[in-house]
Amino acid sequence: MFVVVGVTGGIAAYKAVAVVRAFVQEGHDVHVIPTPDALRFVGTATWEAISRNPVTTSVHDDVARVRHVSLGQSADLVVIAPATANSLAKMTAGLADDLLGTTLLATTAPVVVAPAMHTEMWRHPATQHNIGVLRGRGVHIVGPDDGPLTGGDSGPGRMSEPDVIVAAARDALAGAASAGDVRTDPVGGAEGDLRGLRVVVSAGGTREPIDPVRFLGNRSSGRQGVAIACAAADRGAEVILVAAHLDAEILAAASASPRVRIVRAGTAAELGLAVRDAATEADVVIMAAAVADYRVAEVSDRKLAKEQADGPEISLRLVQTEDILAQLAAGRAPGQTIVGFAAETPADGETLLERGRRKALRKGTDLLAVNRVGWTEGFEAEVNAVLLLDGRGELLAEARGDKRAVADALWDGILTLRGER
Template sequence: MSLQGKKILIGISGSIAAYKIIYLVRLLVKQEAEVKVVMTPAAASFVSPLVLSTLSKNPVLVDLSNDHSWANHVALGRWADVMLIAPLSCNTLSKMAHGACDNLLLAVYLSATCPVMVAPAMDEDMWKHPATQQNLSQLKSFGHHIISVEKGELASGLFGEGRMAEPETIAEELRIFLNKSGKEKDFSGQKVLITAGPTYEKMDPVRFIGNFSSGKMGIAIAEEFAQRGADVVLVLGPTSLKPGGVVGKTISVQSAEEMYKACIQEFQDCDIAVMAAAVADYTPAVKENEKIKKQGEGMILELTKTKDILASLGAVKNKKQILVGFALETNKEREYALQKLNSKNADMIVMNSLQTTGAGFGTDTNEVTLFFKNGAEQKGSLKSKTAVAADIVNAVKTLQHD
């Protein structure tokens, strides 16, 4: 799936990250997309309209009018297949969230009938401020797609979250987003079971044993399958994240035992199962009814092994069912992933390592290697979890053709 013939309207607000849009426009034009650019006056201080006009092969608009013409903001918002605002500054974010309209970019945004994507860029303290997060939530409530910020060196000289996604990442997000509606429904009529998130193993009424999984990867996989026509059942551990409306059924669970029971029941008539959740290997032997009080200098907590969901499904799966597991390792990654592939009767193992910066729990990006039952391997690069999900689902489709 390419960007050929797609109409992309880019809105640039005032941020040092605007320089990256030069390369983004070049990438999109090379993929045969039609690109138009509108900028805030502040953005013109960071990147030249002449450069962007030359690369996009279209005039770049900054003002609502000049001495000779008027910029038809209504027409622009109706022309595009998608409007991408990148970089999205903290100031422009606030204006969008509250409906302000004091420049051409905002006039186009407020009159746009096409989907809207945004790629924020700001310093870490601004990014984490409650007002910023509230404004982002407001944009999400409008149905806008947020391209996650990245962690790295910032313009202030600090290191942290707030960097705008790289042009290659944004181009990939655009490709996936624009091809969603045109995706082949190649999993239509198939039931897909997916697990995501952590499990919490209760110690007493106020404490539990858990892990740092956010559920982002599993939810992205669930959304990808659903967009491609599958009847998705998502068994979701405790997380603040929620799947998009395309996912048909979500079963919320807390413990490994609850996740096990849900999977055993749903697996019977499913075609594909992807076990992406970070399930606890052990659970407290005794769950106290009252809060455990501090006594003495230490405490011994007895743990018992939880049921192995992947192995249990592997033991009962039929020849037509496809079973995919995940392996998150800190050492001997390949060795342990291959052991899991063989011992759990899985058809594919998705391995990611905590040694890779930007991959693993809580991040918006991931880097995985796929191991197949036939001995093949597929090494991926660091990319958004949405893009990784597409790679995983495409790999599952190849297994159905084998």
């Protein structure tokens, strides 16, 4: 097999040596294309010795063989490791100012990309947007992992380990083969792996009124739900986002997408109505909103005032709200996938998995994303860590990282469940 390994200018370039070596040891014809900046980290001699093929960065070398397109045309697989923020941006824009850029435009082979950068660069909306666009074009993104970074800090941005990248490349090839060798178009097509799916996502936190000015609410920021909606849209789905109260700044990310329609809801009852209505035409419904379990039984139509109370205490009678998720699961249409989120604070002696498993069975979901919440975890945070449990409560996968990464892992799990990958 003809394998192209693109190496870009990050400190993790040294780890790409192990990726190249693994492909060579498997007997493939490996061609390394470093960017000029990558050569400041690991030099031409290393790449030529390891790959056993000549290495150049420029479209002006070996012009007789038209290398600027021939490598891309010959490739059965392209792997970019590490992929810098700069190179991801160039790939998204389709720039072709070096040999790697022209090769990427010339290939129809599966492309696997392993981003590596500091957490701030990874989380920047520009980088996240680029990742979304690339995924939408069918590019396979591996990692990044959460862990120690070069500057001594730690967080998402560390390049995945070489064996994980090689395994992802094998999966990408197997996927292309099982799809009748339909190759992805890494730069041109706007189609993604969720193309044709109609999706409903709820996000944010409901508010149950107490009186005209007060409510019972929760700390959900809506970040995870919006990330799920944006990821789906970037990957080609048509999305209805049922938005309970969430930060305007967070919602803005979804408003910007032409494939996301936003429907507003305030209380659990309103959210239930909106989701059920949208779900009638949906292939996948994801309940990521934090829906109140209880509402106030008698909502006062006048502001509760201290001077009207009999003493220093008052009581509010609460009644359970409807279980929207369980209802959706019980009434699901054939072929419809129902996904829930469970924010849990497990009791002593109980694991998150055990608690999630019980909930998955009780709710009847196809997939349940279980996360631990607390004063500093889950809600409001930029990062998340979830266990993905199938309908039998079995652990399918774990996902951690920023909320967009978790959203993409969730969609990968949904596609696997639906047998669409």
